[in-house]
Amino acid sequence: MDLTPDQAANAVERNDCPKCEVPAGSACRTRSGKCATKYHTARFILVPALREELDVLVPEDRGPGRTWKQGPPVEAAPAAAAAKPIRIGYARCSTASQELASQRAALEPVCKRIFSEKISTRIKTRPELEKALKLAYDIKEAAPTRRSSSPSTSSSAWPATPPS
Ligand SMILES: [Zn+2]
Secondary structure, eight states: OOSOHHHHHHHHTTSOOTTTOOOTTSOOBOTTSBBOSBOOHHHHTTSGGGTTOSOOBOOGGGOTTSBOOOOOOOOOOOOOOOOOOOOEEEEEESSOHHHHHHHHHHHTTTOSEEEEEEOOTTOOOOHHHHHHHHHHHHHHHHOTTSOOOOOOOOTTOOOSSOOO
């Protein structure tokens, strides 16, 4: 990431959190009323520079793990400009690594984030697919009006649109 942890935290905190509904200027809050150790995905993806991060940590001086308190008011972030759709890719194959590599290569030009795994079709639990879906839901929650499509669950499905 190009931002320091403090810059990242400040950028995230300029938005209200769509997930835990804390106001701008405050760290995220857990269900038990503590200050979260990291910001919710639905919130930090509102910051374009942080969209590809997996985690954005709450800085130590904002009290992660301690009782949550509302922070001072901050200037809210300007409404996000109509951004390009965020595409999430998912590649899967059962054994041949070559196949997975070629799928990833096809997805890379069009996808912001790619999840992949080598797992048999007979195994019903697919951890990487779960992660891809969770990210899609988090994004949807943060930007409900954004057009989105679910990640493909098929190893043979290729992006519908070619790289531009
Ligand atoms: Zn939150």
